[in-house]
Amino acid sequence: MTLYEQAARRRTIAVISHPDAGKSTLTEALALHAQVIGEAGAVHGKGNRSGVVSDWLEMEQKRGISITSAALQFAWGDLVINLLDTPGHADFSEDTYRVLTAVDCAVMLIDSAKGLEPQTYKLFEVCRRRNVPVIAFINKWDRPGREALELIDEITDRLDREPQLVTWPVGIGGSEFGLLDAATGDVHAYRKAPGGAHLAEEDTLSPAAADEHFGEDALRAREEAELLPALDSDAPKASVMPILFGAALGNIGVRQLLATVDQWAPAPGDRPTQSETERPVDSAFSGFVFKMQAGMDPKHRDHVAYVRVCSGTFERGMILTHEPTKRAFATKYALSIFGRDREVAERAYPGDVVGLVNAANLAVGDTLYDPDGPAVTFPPMPVFEPEHFAAARVADPSDAKKFRRGMDKLVQEGVVQRLISELRGDGNPILAAVGPLQFEVASHRMEHEFGARIVLDTLPYSVAQQVAAEDATSISHLAGVEIARRHDGVTLALLRDIYLARSIGRTHPDVTLTPLLADAS
Numbered sequence: 001m002t003l004y005e006q007a008a009r010r011r012t013i014a015v016i017s018h019p020d021a022g023k024s025t026l027t028e029a030l031a032l033h034a035q036v037i038g039e040a041g042a043v044h045g046k047g048n049r050s051g052v053v054s055d056w057l058e059m060e061q062k063r064g065i066s067i068t069s070a071a072l073q074f075a076w077g078d079l080v081i082n083l084l085d086t087p088g089h090a091d092f093s094e095d096t097y098r099v100l101t102a103v104d105c106a107v108m109l110i111d112s113a114k115g116l117e118p119q120t121y122k123l124f125e126v127c128r129r130r131n132v133p134v135i136a137f138i139n140k141w142d143r144p145g146r147e148a149l150e151l152i153d154e155i156t157d158r159l160d161r162e163p164q165l166v167t168w169p170v171g172i173g174g175s176e177f178g179l180l181d182a183a184t185g186d187v188h189a190y191r192k193a194p195g196g197a198h199l200a201e202e203d204t205l206s207p208a209a210a211d212e213h214f215g216e217d218a219l220r221a222r223e224e225a226e227l228l229p230a231l232d233s234d235a236p237k238a239s240v241m242p243i244l245f246g247a248a249l250g251n252i253g254v255r256q257l258l259a260t261v262d263q264w265a266p267a268p269g270d271r272p273t274q275s276e277t278e279r280p281v282d283s284a285f286s287g288f289v290f291k292m293q294a295g296m297d298p299k300h301r302d303h304v305a306y307v308r309v310c311s312g313t314f315e316r317g318m319i320l321t322h323e324p325t326k327r328a329f330a331t332k333y334a335l336s337i338f339g340r341d342r343e344v345a346e347r348a349y350p351g352d353v354v355g356l357v358n359a360a361n362l363a364v365g366d367t368l369y370d371p372d373g374p375a376v377t378f379p380p381m382p383v384f385e386p387e388h389f390a391a392a393r394v395a396d397p398s399d400a401k402k403f404r405r406g407m408d409k410l411v412q413e414g415v416v417q418r419l420i421s422e423l424r425g426d427g428n429p430i431l432a433a434v435g436p437l438q439f440e441v442a443s444h445r446m447e448h449e450f451g452a453r454i455v456l457d458t459l460p461y462s463v464a465q466q467v468a469a470e471d472a473t474s475i476s477h478l479a480g481v482e483i484a485r486r487h488d489g490v491t492l493a494l495l496r497d498i499y500l501a502r503s504i505g506r507t508h509p510d511v512t513l514t515p516l517l518a519d520a521s
């Protein structure tokens with residue numbers, strides 16, 4: 001198979017959802033339909049459900065939440081799907097945002113009883129800014145939820161993408177319901193399998209047979225479905241949204257989701273770079289780090305860099321160039337499967353994820369490329385808008401050196417952002433995060449991994465806006481304002497709240513405060 005064919009049969013996706021919408025259940029349902037062929041990191045099994053529990057970090061176990069991201073690789077016919085996991089907890093949405101830079105399509109999972117929840121909306125906005133196509137899967141249709149039309153109206157109004165149907169529900173949840181295939185008019189009738197551990201029983205009914213079987217419900221479903229266009233696979237992907245209904249728990253509608261990913265989600269293609277030109281998918285190997293993970297194995301405090309392959313073939317043992325330093329990086333120990341059971345990756349193609357170990361000198365956003373091909377730099381990882389701030393200092397001043405080294409590492413991995421305030425100086429940096437649990441991870445790792453216990457003082461700011469360095473002095477004395485510099489040199493005004501930002505706009509018309517984009521690109 002040529003490199004181009006390998007790329008063409010791949011789809012790299014992530015599921016975006018609010019906690020409890022069914023992401024873990026959908027991942028397991030996909031695993032029932034398609035064959036799991038590889039795993040990077042560990043699937044976050046919950047409770048005693050199947051799945052490899054990612055328990056490498058003590059804190060994860062204590063809290064019962066998943067902090068890390070991982071990737072699963074499935075085969076479905078000729079298709080190879082890379083499913084990049086995203087942390088469920090909203091406090092780690094910064095991780096999720098970074099994962100979204102590495103996918104070509106997202107599946108937006110919606111709980112049919114709850115509609116578009118806040119976390120889902122936020123993640124959709126990140127997809128919109130990056131032009132990531134989004135497929136909507138309305139889940140839990142096996143139990144009473146909201147009206148299908150009402151749900152679609154809500155989604156469409158708020159997200160501004162044209163809904164195009166793949167399936168439409170017939171009847172409301174219970175032990176039996178159907179999915180109307182918008183392209184053929186056939187109805188797939190399902191009987192729920194007890195517990196959802198097996199595929200639900202399915203019958204395919206012609207339109208006439210469906211009318212007989214479902215009666216009024218079938219007629220109504222047809223009338224409703226006719227209000228919306230069926231999915232046009234050639235439609236511009238960023239302006240439409242394929243809509244599917246189903247129940248991940250009963251494995252209902254999941255096959256249609258796989259088919260939509262196959263037919264509609266884009267395959268890895270040529271990729272924008274920092275220069276004007278795109279990197280052709282079939283040129284020499286290149287990729288970028290979208291996630292760093294440390295301490296996977298408590299005995300070896302190793303650093304793993306997850307790399308999304310953008311072009312070419314990755315072969316284990318290759319010596320790559322690390323773009324920011326132009327140094328060589330050996331990939332002898334590249335992994336496709338890790339966690340407890342490690343397996344070595346021999347080869348990977350565009351869209352795939354490889355884990356590089358001994359990656360302590362890599363950082364999120366870094367480009368790697370084959371020095372035998374042309375050099376390339378992919379755009380830097382966007383910096384996301386922090387909402388929580390805390391000043392950090394080392395508990396025991398004799399650990400100052402470890403403190404500095406540990407902080408450098410955490411910033412490099414993207415665990416927290418670090419801001420330096422003139423008031424406090426280098427030794428007392430301000431940590432900034434999207435979610436406060438990021439502070440707990442930082443604190444835990446500083447003590448247990450770097451041997452420097454830290455003290456955090458929560459600061460009363462909730463907004464950071466960009467300000468020109470020369471304007472900063474005219475507002476730095478105001479109550480509820482502190483000026484700090486980000487690692488990339490940008491000057492930020494940390495503000496008590498958004499109302500203060502607005503009032504400064506009125507009282508200091510000469511000072512321009514610019515909101516940070518959640519995604520700077």
Ligand code: GDP
Nearest residue numbers: 019020021022023024025139140143247248249
């Ligand atoms: P996550 O937090 O998004 O990973 O959600 P989970 O996959 O853990 O699901 C949350 C809850 O919803 C669990 O109790 C699931 O059993 C349940 N659930 C998920 N999908 C379905 C579904 O299709 N139907 C029903 N009835 N329950 C579901």
